[in-house]
Amino acid sequence: MEVAEVTTFLAGTTPFDQLDHAQLASLAGNISVYYCQNGETVQLSAERLMIVRTGIFALYSDQQTLLTKLEEGDFYGYQLLLTGLSDNDKLVCEEDGLVYWLSADAFHQLRYQYKNIDIFFQRLFSRRLHQYKAQQQNSRFTLKISDIVQARKIAISGEHSVQQAAALMTEKRVSSLLVEQHERLVGIITDRDLRSRVLAADLPAQTAVKQVMTAKPHTIDKHAYLFEAVQLMSRHNVHHLPVLDKQQSYSMITATDIIRSQQDHPVYLIGEIHRQTSVDGLEHCASQVSSLALTLGKQQVPAHEAGHIITTITDALTQRLITLAQLELGPPPCVFSWLAFGSQGRMDQSLNADQDNALLLEKEPVGEVAAYFAALADFVCQGLARCGIILCPGNIMASNSALRLSLKGWSGQFAKWVTSPTPEALLKSSIFFDLRVIEGSKGLFNALQQDILARTTDNALFLYHLAQTALQRTAPLSFLRNFILEHDGKQKKGLDLKKRGISLITDIVRVYALSAGISEINTRQRLVQLANKGIMDSKDTQNLSDAFDVLAQLRWDKHQHDLIQGHDVSNLLDPNVLSGLQRHQLKDSLTVINDAQSSLKHRFCRDL
Amino acid sequence: MLAWLSNKTAPLSHIVQTFNQTALPAGGVRAADCPFLVIDLELTGLNAKQDHIVSLGWLPVRQHEIVLAEARHYLVHSPVSVGQSAVFHGLHDRDFDKALDLAEVLTELLQQYAGYIFVAHHCQLDCRFLEVASQRIFGKAAKFSFIDTLNIELYRLQKQGIVMKKDALRLPQCLSRHKLPQSNQHHALADAYSCALLLLSQLKHSHADITLADLQLQSR
Numbered sequence: 061m062e063v064a065e066v067t068t069f070l071a072g073t074t075p076f077d078q079l080d081h082a083q084l085a086s087l088a089g090n091i092s093v094y095y096c097q098n099g100e101t102v103q104l105s106a107e108r109l110m111i112v113r114t115g116i117f118a119l120y121s122d123q124q125t126l127l128t129k130l131e132e133g134d135f136y137g138y139q140l141l142l143t144g145l146s147d148n149d150k151l152v153c154e155e156d157g158l159v160y161w162l163s164a165d166a167f168h169q170l171r172y173q174y175k176n177i178d179i180f181f182q183r184l185f186s187r188r189l190h191q192y193k194a195q196q197q198n199s200r201f202t203l204k205i206s207d208i209v210q211a212r213k214i215a216i217s218g219e220h221s222v223q224q225a226a227a228l229m230t231e232k233r234v235s236s237l238l239v240e241q242h243e244r245l246v247g248i249i250t251d252r253d254l255r256s257r258v259l260a261a262d263l264p265a266q267t268a269v270k271q272v273m274t275a276k277p278h279t280i281d282k283h284a285y286l287f288e289a290v291q292l293m294s295r296h297n298v299h300h301l302p303v304l305d306k307q308q309s310y311s312m313i314t315a316t317d318i319i320r321s322q323q324d325h326p327v328y329l330i331g332e333i334h335r336q337t338s339v340d341g342l343e344h345c346a347s348q349v350s351s352l353a354l355t356l357g358k359q360q361v362p363a364h365e366a367g368h369i370i371t372t373i374t375d376a377l378t379q380r381l382i383t384l385a386q387l388e389l390g391p392p393p394c395v396f397s398w399l400a401f402g403s404q405g406r407m408d409q410s411l412n413a414d415q416d417n418a419l420l421l422e423k424e425p426v427g428e429v430a431a432y433f434a435a436l437a438d439f440v441c442q443g444l445a446r447c448g449i450i451l452c453p454g455n456i457m458a459s460n461s462a463l464r465l466s467l468k469g470w471s472g473q474f475a476k477w478v479t480s481p482t483p484e485a486l487l488k489s490s491i492f493f494d495l496r497v498i499e500g501s502k503g504l505f506n507a508l509q510q511d512i513l514a515r516t517t518d519n520a521l522f523l524y525h526l527a528q529t530a531l532q533r534t535a536p537l538s539f540l541r542n543f544i545l546e547h548d549g550k551q552k553k554g555l556d557l558k559k560r561g562i563s564l565i566t567d568i569v570r571v572y573a574l575s576a577g578i579s580e581i582n583t584r585q586r587l588v589q590l591a592n593k594g595i596m597d598s599k600d601t602q603n604l605s606d607a608f609d610v611l612a613q614l615r616w617d618k619h620q621h622d623l624i625q626g627h628d629v630s631n632l633l634d635p636n637v638l639s640g641l642q643r644h645q646l647k648d649s650l651t652v653i654n655d656a657q658s659s660l661k662h663r664f665c666r667d668l
Numbered sequence: 669m670l671a672w673l674s675n676k677t678a679p680l681s682h683i684v685q686t687f688n689q690t691a692l693p694a695g696g697v698r699a700a701d702c703p704f705l706v707i708d709l710e711l712t713g714l715n716a717k718q719d720h721i722v723s724l725g726w727l728p729v730r731q732h733e734i735v736l737a738e739a740r741h742y743l744v745h746s747p748v749s750v751g752q753s754a755v756f757h758g759l760h761d762r763d764f765d766k767a768l769d770l771a772e773v774l775t776e777l778l779q780q781y782a783g784y785i786f787v788a789h790h791c792q793l794d795c796r797f798l799e800v801a802s803q804r805i806f807g808k809a810a811k812f813s814f815i816d817t818l819n820i821e822l823y824r825l826q827k828q829g830i831v832m833k834k835d836a837l838r839l840p841q842c843l844s845r846h847k848l849p850q851s852n853q854h855h856a857l858a859d860a861y862s863c864a865l866l867l868l869s870q871l872k873h874s875h876a877d878i879t880l881a882d883l884q885l886q887s888r
């Protein structure tokens with residue numbers, strides 16, 4: 061006899077949501093319901109699994125540090141049930157709530173019956189983020205044969221003559237044929253075979269196909285991965301592979317098919333960009349970025365690699381625009397460096413990034429120098445805007461005369477930020493500290509970067525203020541029931557993955573990097589350097605890097621989804637669309653940010 | 669189990685007698701240590717002499733835990749049509765194909781839960797109907813020891829000096845005051861479950877060592 065309130069709740073809770081009604085009712089029959097009061101320590105036992113129905117429960121390690129908070133739909137006690145080993149964690153009720161206790165017998169039976177439920181709890185058990193990630197990577201796969209080859213069986217029997225084979229190949233415009241005997245694949249014949257085994261061997265046109273074909277060819281299943289076809293071809297030095305579907309001939313895949321399938325590969329696009337002679341042409345190239353993004357998504361390219369690829373394309377567009385500008389304006393009057401800040405600087409650009417760039421000049425921007433670079437910057441910024449990289453709303457662009465400075469000018473500007481930091485100024489200027497040279501003189505750029513790092517390294521006052529800035533926003537792991545949702549201009553609700561997630565990590569890592577004079581700009585590389593140099597604990601950098609990957613992946617997936625739906629690409633994520641596992645990952649990532657913020661505060665905001 | 673059906677020579681009243689003679693927990697026992705049976709009836713009307721029980725739902729609470737394995741919900745054959753009361757509990761005559769005789773249901777109740785403290789929200793009505801039914805079926809009225817979550821709630825609110833609005837003591841209002849999940853009302857088991865949740869919350873918000881006698885006093 062079921063209590064509807066209980067079965068309804070279970071039906072909406074991962075991983076039980078895959079059970080049917082009768083299974084849920086029988087599950088509920090193994091549950092006891094307990095009311096837990098604020099301040100009460102939950103008595104855990106090896107006999108049962110805890111399911112949080114309502115209320116909030118705080119989990120503390122044996123060192124009394126807060127590990128996480130459990131809310132509606134969360135579980136506890138699975139570690140003891142799965143391993144028989146007790147950790148010394150302590151679970152304290154923070155807000156009155158109801159707990160369902162599921163008997164150990166029922167729990168084990170459920171795991172035994174449903175592989176997915178077993179996997180769910182095993183994954184929860186490996187709570188560490190990079191273990192989540194390992195699971196994620198296992199599921200990544202690249203394109204399959206069936207994604208690029210259509211059912212197109214062009215076959216001939218072995219009894220036909222090579223002349224007939226050649227006629228069929230010509231008619232069908234193919235370079236090879238499947239050879240079948242009684243509906244079974246027995247070999248293949250290619251135009252190369254006709255040349256080397258027939259003409260060169262001086263055989264007559266009436267020679268039977270079966271005499272000159274390649275018998276028992278290597279084949280590949282239509283469900284195999286594309287890279288398997290590539291491997292087969294290069295291992296056996298062949299260019300044609302019959303594709304089978306359930307052991308029956310289905311089609312043929314050729315080396316050319318494979319090359320053609322890779323044509324929206326970024327390498328091709330970047331090559332195209334550098335061949336363009338007009339802004340119109342560049343605009344056309346840039347219009348392919350979203351289809352490239354979809355291909356990358358389909359190939360399960362991880363988010364950080366995709367960010368790198370997209371940045372590389374923006375770099376190529378910028379470089380080409382600078383070249384085109386010089387063709388129009390003539391050679392520059394002095395050496396310069398085109399700088400990128402923010403996400404382009406860090407090489408983790410997303411599809412909706414805006415422009416953040418500037419010019420570093422060998423000479424003071426006066427007279428002819430000023431006029432030339434004003435025109436060049438205008439050309440490039442407007443060109444980038446036409447290529448879909450929108451003008452910076454904060455006017456952080458080379459087309460702004462305040463951002464076209466000599467080395468002395470920039471050095472003075474950074475000196476002002478570093479020596480008399482104010483929170484307001486730093487909030488606006490922190491992205492300037494993530495800078496990279498895109499085009500022009502590397503030497504000029506290096507001089508500026510060394511100058512900046514010399515100012516920031518071990519500069520307690522500056523680091524104090526920069527850390528304060530990094531702490532202004534917190535990760536919305538609400539101590540309340542759900543994620544805090546934000547509204548964008550269009551009144552869509554969601555969690556801003558950039559503002560309340562990715563940027564927080566970028567900000568934290570920047571403080572450490574500048575404190576230690578690390579010249580890396582990319583957040584993941586900064587973390588590697590910080591761990592190598594012993595500036596941060598390697599476990600903490602690993603956690604931050606994992607959290608960064610999880611958030612970047614969620615954003616990348618969200619952008620893909622927006623593209624497919626034909627929406628504007630947005631960083632607002634509705635947490636309700638997440639799977640149970642993703643929700644746990646997101647919560648864990650936000651917890652990592654909270655922890656990292658307190659460490660940051662402890663490290664840089666203590667003595668002042 | 670249904671020995672009374674075959675053994676017609678034994679007086680049916682022995683079921684009630686055994687029930688009535690089973691010792692209840694003493695008043696000084698901690699309420700947390702008492703076995704409770706939370707019960708709800710759906711009725712065709714309010715008069716125990718004329719009206720009938722349509723369905724029963726119950727679940728036990730032991731050591732602060734609602735034991736869902738023992739949750740029961742029974743529709744019973746009614747000697748008259750469900751009629752107008754269907755408006756409230758949503759049960760129609762056609763639903764009673766799977767119904768049991770009230771005698772069977774009451775036998776299970778009395779045999780399984782002798783020695784339990786019965787609990788209901790606004791218990792007089794449920795208590796009265798159960799007494800009348802056992803008198804009719806077994807020739808002897810069962811004596812139930814009921815506590816009433818409605819009266820306990822009234823006591824709590826008065827003690828806190830809270831001004832009560834109309835309907836403040838109805839079950840849904842009590843559930844939201846205690847931040848407990850709401851259920852589909854007028855289903856005997858769903859209501860019994862809600863009442864059991866309310867009891868758990870009331871017990872937790874009382875003095876930790878509250879005795880059964882104290883609870884009975886509040887419930888009066």
